[in-house]
Amino acid sequence: MATNTPYDAAIRRYQPLAERPLPDSAELGDALLERYHPDYIPDRFVELTVGPNAGDPCHRQLADVLQSDSRIDEADLAASAEVETDVLVIGGGGAGCSAALEAARAGARVILATKLRLGDSNTVMAEGGIQASVEKDDTPQMHYDDTVKGASGQIDRKLAAQMVMDGPDVIRWLIQQGMQFDLDQYGDLLARRAGGTSAPRVLYFRDYTGLEMMRVLREAVFNSDVEVWDYCPAVELLSDQSGHCAGAVLSSLKDYRYSLIKAKSVIVATGGIGRLHLNGFPTSNHFGAVGDGLVLAYRLGAKLRDLDTFQYHPTGLAYPHHLGGTLITEGVRSAGAYLLNAACERFIDELRPRDHVAAAIIRECAEGRGVDAGHGESGVWLDTPSIELRHPGIIEQRFPKLLHLGTKSGIDPREQPMLIYPTLHYQNGGVVINRQGASTVPGLYCIGEVCGGVHGRNRLMGNSLLEIISFGRRAGTAAAKRVHGVGMRQKKVSLEHLRAFRRELMLAQMPLTQQSPLLFPEYAKFEKDSDYDGLRRNTRVDDDG
């Protein structure tokens, strides 16, 4: 392992400069990804042995969770309350809220269940913005072409095409919910560029786009007919005789009980897996992002895709330690901020797609040109003073969250660069869906980060806020419509699908010691919290006392 320059020595060497040229030497092409991007580390991947994706490559840590036993069995449900609804939405981020709002608007009875509070999600943390082609020199076709190009192949073209065509109407819908955007002096939407885009297309509200979106959608849901069940993580989906999705089992963190929700359609909008800390990376993700939805859908038989590809956002904070992994928006680079190694040299075009930029940062640190952040961590400089020198006042005006982060870090980003390192940001793959967000299991819709196909192997900045609203609205409407088709037949719901899944696990000689969904990252010690003993009647932990 190469030795990087200690933080104090490196910061003394730094001088603010408005312009720095990019050296010609910087590029390595595809070899850069293959050598340094964490997706290309071969022994991190295994073949899945059970379930609909048996034989497909999957990240080892994710495979462990997918091929685990359930947290519950039929006996746990014996005395559980049963509730009926038309549409059950699992997940309270931007995707879940927009789906719930549209399903309720279409006349369905809707329950929205969320693991923590409504709005606890990655949406609230999104900073950079949302893509929609509204500028006169831009078109949906260009948006589509950029999305396909950035995806490094393997994209579901139909989904991407529909999403970019939805873009402008998604913005109108958000404004109608009461969301603000940054506007120019004439009231037009301001747009900024993103890595890998051919036109300015990212619409934004400061560097608080997700916060603004989430607080508005949360308020809209609270003021609608949607019934919100907070602190109620789903631990299993329910199936009917035909194997269709027929509801879910929720576990209440408030009264420590299970409830059965029978629903005619279920929409899973649980987000991604950042808090699994794949490959030991820090993450920009919300505390609850541990892949619950993938597990639930997989056990019920939903097909997944691209489980070996994840996005590492180039600019996660690397110093100070207590804020490690915190996101700094790509908007800062699109405003012109450089990335500099310890020698204060640029080493990549900062607006290349995220996978390339992340790999280049990892390379600089691996080869000893990075800055040592202590605690075994390293990073490179995000040269924020350079944009302040070129556009005085821009940081305060456009990036208040960055300024606040600086205050919390004891660093003024207008005068001093921030130390950054790639942070695990996004699950590129996920549940296979169609244009309405329907999975391969009838009755089960999946939307947002839990899905795959929309972004291929690399997502562009601003395309995920677009995705959650575009597919959220469509799935909400489709799920509400399906209610009528299902009709009034009384269906028997059960955990029958678990029996088959357990049999498969045993035949494959998988250990049945691990249970999932995890619900929380291991370091929160949820499994050891005696408060929740009531939810653990069935837990087979090794008794060490």
Added chain:
Amino acid sequence: MTEDAKKLINLRINGKDICAPEALSVIQALWYAGYPRVKGVGCLQGVCGSCRVFVRRAESSEVSTELGCELLIEEGMDVSFLIYPIPPYQTYRLDEIPNSWEVQAKFHEIFPEAAQCRHCGGCTTTCPKDIDVEKGVELAVKGRFREAGELFVQCVMCNLCQTACPELITPNHVALFSRRVTAYFHTRPSNLINRLEKMRKGELQVVE
């Protein structure tokens, strides 16, 4: 630097004496010391408003409110988590306000208590984002919704201001109402409207 990193800090969190290395946040210190913590943890980046804590620092009798994910531990600190959020108790729908002339009257129907502000400053003191909360309420009461909303750009809806108000005003929801009506009635970007028109006429298609 590595020498400093080993320095240990003693503090009390939720009544438990904890010893943890400096450079940890309150939540990280709690986990480090082996205590489970699930409720009151959220984004861990200071934007979700979940991890609200009361803090009393050593040698001080003053109690302040902060976010536990952003708060660095200090020697002798005493910290308590505030767990459950309070859902808003007023109900309104933007599409029930017929037009922008009616917003002010509607506001006072929805938030009748807002005009009762005693100017005690409790809401402003309690805000972990240093927003001039009281001023925002005052502006909204006068119908100056755009200005009121602009004060709340950084609001994470942690509800602390609501907890602090003796008149049961919900200042963060007052502010969010102000922000929402501003967008709903006044955001009409011509570049967006042009694009929507072109798409309506089928002039823009995507070839896969």
